Amino acid sequence: MDHKYFLREVVSRWDDHSQLDRLPGECDWNFKVSGGATGILKIMHEDCDRARVETQIAMLNHLAQVDNLPTPDVIPSLNGNNIECVETEGTKRLAWMISLLPGQTLASAAPIGLSLIRDIGLSLGRLHIALKDFSHPGLERTFKWDLTAADWFEPFVPKIQDPARIATVSRIFAAYKSSHQSFLKSLPRQAIHNDLNDHNILVTFGADGNSRVSGLIDFGDILYGPVLADVAIAGAYLILNCDDTVERLAAFLDGYQSVHPLTEKEIDAVWPLALTRLAASVTNAAVMKQEKPDDPYVVVTEGAAWQLLDHLDAFDESVIRLRLRQTRQEEAKARFAVVTAFLNQAKGDYPQVLGRDLKDAIPLDFSPSQSDVPSDPFRVSAAEMTLRVDEKIPPDGTGLGKYAEPRLIYTEPQFFRDTTRHSDRRTVHLGTDVFAPASTGVFVPLDGTVVFADWQAGELEYGGLVILEHQIPDSVVTFQTLYGHLSKRSVSDLAIGQSIRAGSEFAKLGEVDENGGWPPHLHLQVGIGMDGISNWPGVVFPEEVEMWKRVFPNPAALLNLDDDFICHSSPSTDNILKRRRNVTGPNLKTSYRDPIQMVRGWKQYLFDEQGRCYLDAYNNVPHVGHCHPDVVQAVSKQGALLSTNTRYLNEGLATYAEALVARVPDGLDTCFFVNSGSEANDLAVRLARQFTKAQDVLVSASGYHGITQTCIDISHYKFSGPGGGGQKEWVHVADVPDTYRGKHRGAGAGTAYVDDLKLKLDDLTARGRRLACFISEPFPSVGGQIVPPADYLAGVYKHVRNSGALTIADEVQTGLGRLGRYPWGFSHQEVVPDIVVLGKPIGNGYPIGVVITRREIAAAFATGMEFFSTFGGSTVACAAGLAVLAVLEKEQLADNAERVGAHILRGLKRLQASHPVIGDVRGVGLFLGVELTCPDDTPATEAAAYIVNRLRDHRILIGSDGPDNNVLKIRPPLCFSEDDATALLRTLEIILGEIPLKQLAESNNTV
């Protein structure tokens, strides 16, 4: 009997007309059946025991009774049998069919967010509840994947060969054997899945982009075991291939315990047992690689498991235990309530910790919205801190640093999740700081026992550190207090186990050179349930603050202060949004579906109120970098000296105008100063009209020039867009020279666009219209980050000038080095305009607009009416402008734009080759666009919105543009580095692989 014939024979037991597609699988054959019957046909390997299949069928039939549990149903054959036995050439194989569930395996799903992980926990919890009353003799089995017998693998560990890895796995098995195995065996048993790995969980992505569990499959490893084994096994696979390992495990346990609580002892065993499962898996892979070298399934998890096991040093088991315990939320809340109630009872009566009343202590605020410490948010110096503290507090005074305060002073690598600067970073301080002179005595506020006393050497460390334990009378609950930055002597004088009476002086504040280099202060933190843990997280990720506050409550009561007095508070983003909406017009928009509250900037990075860092790949106004110190200094210095207008003489204006004129081609020799790009464009049109005595303006389609009435009238993007008032009779529109989606494409497109424009001019002349000027962005930006064909503007300018009109280049987006080796957009096009308009980037955030033109044009404008702009060309504006030019030179930023822009362009082209949604990649220097298209070549607008918002989730800022909003716009501050570019490309690549994006790109529907 040949193979095909055999399969037909099998499937005919269910339906004759079905079609079969083989699915990947280890030893059994699985086929997707469609056409007639639909489902998964499972043909077991030759020596498969019938009882094993019967057990699975019984379990699935049991589970089928439970509403909404996403497990497959068993589909009986046409004969009414659950199992068919089919004979081929003397061997018998068992076949059975189950229903097909929607979705894809978790292993192939992306993105995997914490809400999905929580749903997986919930699904497993529900499965366990459903299986509680299921029993079957087939579940009583001896099996190598039984986690209560994982020591089965231990003799095979030497097969791993690598000595370091053998040591890691041996350590895990040793811990397992010495405690976790016996604990696991002591737990009650029930039916469990026993193999809920990422290939056995199916996931769907809904129309809202959210993912959820749609299937729990493959019940081949079921047995009687403790539910904890199932939890540890599922957990083991969830923590692979991710950088939020502990958060994932916590989310999984959160979901699980929302329906099926675990004990604290069980929670404590999850991490070591998950590691045990991974140790078993890699040991098994080492054995199987020798036995079946060509079988890819035997090593399917190996790489990812080693990735974690090889880096176990990065995990502090005690902190993980502490974190996972918080998933027993009710318990954690109850303990918190007991401790805080106890602490508050004696508030006001505690002996003063530094022997002085703190009610008049000077509050210090190091939050990112209030403090520029550290001036470089990636490098703190203790000296800078000392300086700032000394500025605020008199020599013998006392200061208070706040609890729950986000700070950017934690700049060491251990605070960052990865090596990128915009990485997740622990910023929120969960103790309080009491600043006072070195050697000030530290007094115990309540009776305690020393459980830890050590001196931590090194810059930015704690120096002397002591932890005391306190017992709440008539309760089993204990809590601890931690004192950091003590003198070295203080800790050497203390013995572990020593009791200290309330009010006794047990330590002194350390000197700067023995407390990690910090200004002298006490770090005081209260901890709940910290028994045996000396490595307290004093600073945590903003996303986890609320949870950690239950572990590290506000210590105010111990200082005889009210909680609010030392607790950081700042308005929430929602609150600000609401207030802003109440007092501003409804068309004042915010970026992103989830708006961001920005409070600080530094070079190409921005920080929100929690100190979360965003990589800015999009804002072009901070041309040389947000808050560049040289520009900030120039502005504040000039602001302190004099801020006034052009009616008084000041050298700054002459110097600045000379510097600008030196940067544009000869002939462009006269400057006008205003405050914005809009005003500059408005003025440019006035100049042209005055010079030509004509009125009409030729503009480029999709162009944008500003917000004044004239600018709206000449901005096709505005007057023809939503709410626009339509085209004025004096405005004429030429096509934007888009060679990808526009009317003319490929070679010769430039000439074709020029010819079209010439026809338009001829038509205007024929209709008796007189043109004053042609205004365009040499590189249309709102039009979709367009790079015009090389011969475009030269042809256009020639015909425009022949018609008697002037040419205006709106360089608000492109000037001053953004285009790398081309100083201006018009230089790329090898033309010289009659009027150049500059804006946004030239002031790096300070509002400046400049018009540069020829003397004869300026002369014609001098009709007798004075030209005066109150703030244009002010002393401070000129200082800002000059500082920007100086930084551009000093830091060679045009060269950087050229180099980094080329790096991004290459990376984008590489992504384009493997992602069909990328239709076009274009750009010059750091003016870049990525046009997204659907398979039918229509603009992929929703895909662009998805990418922009997902990049924002990864804290990378870009925008989208183009008439169809399907062009990703990348135009960062010019200091954007190659590392930033690599991070941007890497993240973009991850997002391009996400399922919702693929669904969107295919349908162009909203998720």
Ligand SMILES: Cc1ncc(COP(=O)(O)O)c(C=O)c1O
């Ligand atoms: C090309 C171009 N011109 C002019 C303006 C207007 O500048 P401002 O907003 O400073 O008035 C903009 C602003 O986005 C612009 O992109």
